[in-house]
Amino acid sequence: MLLEIKDLKVKAEDKQILKGLNLSVNPGEVHAIMGPNGSGKSTLARALSGHPGYEVNGGSVTFDGRDLLAMSPEERACEGVFMAFQYPVEIPGVNNAYFLKAALNAVRKHKGLQELDAVEFMQLIKSKAKLLEMDQAMLSRSVNEGFSGGEKKRNEIFQMAVLEPRLAILDETDSGLDIDALKIVANGVNALRAKDRAMIVVTHYQRLLDYIVPDFVHVLSGGQIIRSGGKELALELEAKGYR
């Protein structure tokens, strides 16, 4: 098992959001987490990535046999946990390519791999940029600064393609995307599906799951997973709503 969440309880701004969540994810699987607004979907994603605004006050999370909750955000990333942000942060003055090289080399160093030099890195990102139909010019701009909503989300998946995580958590990656951008992002995600890589796709709408077909669908409500099923559950939810 790659990820095992047991009875997870998380508070944000003094409010108990997750109230005992259980989830097991094996390598190669794609899990969709669906649920109404305020059910705790994004809280789950952020707590798994180590966001300091979310306080875990119960339960355990084991990632590849290790205690994930004991790790700093950067350790989690280096171990192979990647969260695609719902709201990617704009960082003026930090060049996108420079940032990604620093991130990739931090991850490589952690794995005991040699750091890439500038030439090797540019070769790598050029090939990955094609996958997301990224304009080369985006690489030399500041991180997310002045990017459209679609460009920001594409940039997230592009980072995922470069960092090659073992567990990718997509936090409402479909929000704010038009259908063309959604297809590009979904194609990128699908190209990254692999038997040693698991994904947790957090979404409010079934629409994304037309393009990224999950192996399992879970319904999160009131801070717990109240139902689990196969991909057909998403269709049922779409037809009948979350009740």
Added chain:
Amino acid sequence: MSAIAALREQAQSEFARAGYPTTREEEWKFTNVAPIAEAPFAPAPAVEPSRKAIEPFLFDGAVRNQLVIVNGRVSKALSSISALPKGVTIDQSNDAIAAVKSAKSSLPFVAQNTALFEQAVVISVAPHTVVEEPVHILFVNAPGGARAIAATRLLVAVGEHAQITVIESYAGVSGDGVGFTNAVTDFVVSASAVVNHYKIQRETATAFHVAATFVQLGRSATFASQSLTLGGKLVRNDVFATLDGEGAECTLNGLYLAGGDALVDNHTSIDHAKAHCPSHEVYKGILSGRAKAVFNGKIVVRQDAQKTDAKQTNKALLLSDDATINTKPQLEIFADDVKCTHGAAIGQLDDDAMFYLRARGIAERDARDILIHAFAGEILDHITIDAVRAKVESAVFAKLESL
């Protein structure tokens, strides 16, 4: 008596009468110069540091015009001027000072300078002369074991349609003593002339640096300045720019870094005296420890200065709880068809940006460095001479390490 001799005499008695400013004066409200005023300074000794000692402050290999002034006196041995075109002269004609704006200033430190300076450095550029290679003037403060003052005076007079880049740097050679640099600089930028200016202040941690820069701009003249304050215990920079011809353009940018109990005070004044003049100003500070900073950005728009477009931004990054900044935009607008904007942003590193970088695997310390460097980069990006930028950038990064 020559004009300059009369001026010096007058300045001498003016400074003897008024003395150092106190915090009761509006312009010095947040900057207490008691550490300067509390004990007298001896004139800085006539010394010649080794070339090795000043090498870190030179741009050898990249800049072929470098004049070195030690304790207010030109050092022929350390200077090397080999790439000046016809039409440019650099000399020590003190007489030229009597005719420029600084000579009319009543500021106490300017009076002190006028009374004390020994050799002015006067750069004259004839009309229509384009000086391709930058000119670097390095002022070295070498107090030895004393508490010593060096008064430096620089005049850059640029004729119509001429162009020059001047790097004005201040460095300290460490000793047990305390160095005080009192610097006064004039730029006279004639019609359609272009001046690029870099001021790089890298004196020692115990040094005092009080500087006044006067900029006079003629019709369609351009002056762009990047001021970097990286050293010193007490630093005060005054810049007075007068846009005195239609279409003149002035850019004043600054970056200052201070830690420990250092104080950095930047006072700028941009006087829009004529119509159709744009001015741009971005000052950024990074403070740690118990450092204090002051920014006062005055913009005056005279009645005739219609279509003025003035932009001012002041940002400071406080890396500790005890660092403080006092910031004040001061707009005095007497014309009605003008655009004037100002903004100030003081704060800590952006938590969201920190988390974003860490969530990609970048260690906390590295993430912090990346964000601080990016903050400084907005000013450093304006340094267009590669070798100068590289050296200044590493000085900035080294200073950041120490904060």
